[in-house]
Amino acid sequence: MPASTRRSFLTSVLGTGAAVVLVPDAAAGLPAVPAESTAATGPIENAPAHQVTTWLNGAAISAKVTGDETVLNWLRNDRGLTGTKEGCGHGACGACTVLVEGKSACACLLPITALHQKKIDTIESFGAPGKLHPVQRAFTAHDALQCGYCTPGFVTEAIAFYAQWRADRGTDTPSRDEISSAFAGHLCRCGAYEQIYA
Numbered sequence: 001m002p003a004s005t006r007r008s009f010l011t012s013v014l015g016t017g018a019a020v021v022l023v024p025d026a027a028a029g030l031p032a033v034p035a036e037s038t039a040a041t042g043p044i045e046n047a048p049a050h051q052v053t054t055w056l057n058g059a060a061i062s063a064k065v066t067g068d069e070t071v072l073n074w075l076r077n078d079r080g081l082t083g084t085k086e087g088c089g090h091g092a093c094g095a096c097t098v099l100v101e102g103k104s105a106c107a108c109l110l111p112i113t114a115l116h117q118k119k120i121d122t123i124e125s126f127g128a129p130g131k132l133h134p135v136q137r138a139f140t141a142h143d144a145l146q147c148g149y150c151t152p153g154f155v156t157e158a159i160a161f162y163a164q165w166r167a168d169r170g171t172d173t174p175s176r177d178e179i180s181s182a183f184a185g186h187l188c189r190c191g192a193y194e195q196i197y198a
């Protein structure tokens with residue numbers, strides 16, 4: 001069974017963050033104290049832009065982003081990488097899992113500005129039809145999906161888990177319990193857990 005081809009174009013709009021500037025208190029002769037800038041409290045169109053450079057799926061990307069844009073929205077809306085899914089949007093379902101410097105992370109919780117000069121890998125980088133990653137082949141062999149919406153997150157987590165497992169233990173044979181705890185942050189609404197663990 002091929003990996004899911006379902007595409008959802010959920011979008012969300014985030015508020016702006018307030019920048020902090022230093023205002024010297026000259027009259028009192030006191031050292032500068034922090035004060036909130038009024039310039040950064042407007043609507044989203046006035047949000048300050050930041051230049052961010054990342055290594056996305058092996059390619060250096062330099063882009064202008066707004067301060068609070070999440071990695072999830074940036075990937076899906078700005079980069080057109082819709083393999084990373086939005087489920088809960090709150091770090092509870094694992095659908096948005098990506099690798100940051102080789103470790104799994106929820107893209108819905110991370111501001112893209114926090115990943116300046118970091119390496120991000122998404123599901124699009126792991127395999128392609130006819131050239132699947134071994135984890136993707138295993139999911140196919142075990143029919144480990146139903147609707148497939150959670151599959152990119154599970155596959156990404158499994159790839160990070162096996163890489164770490166191999167580095168720590170030098171084997172490819174975690175137990176079923178160890179595999180299920182690696183997936184503790186992932187939800188499958190179809191309940192395909194047994195096939196996924198297999």
Ligand code: FES
Nearest residue numbers: 087088089091108
């Ligand atoms: Fe990020 Fe659910 S969408 S954890």
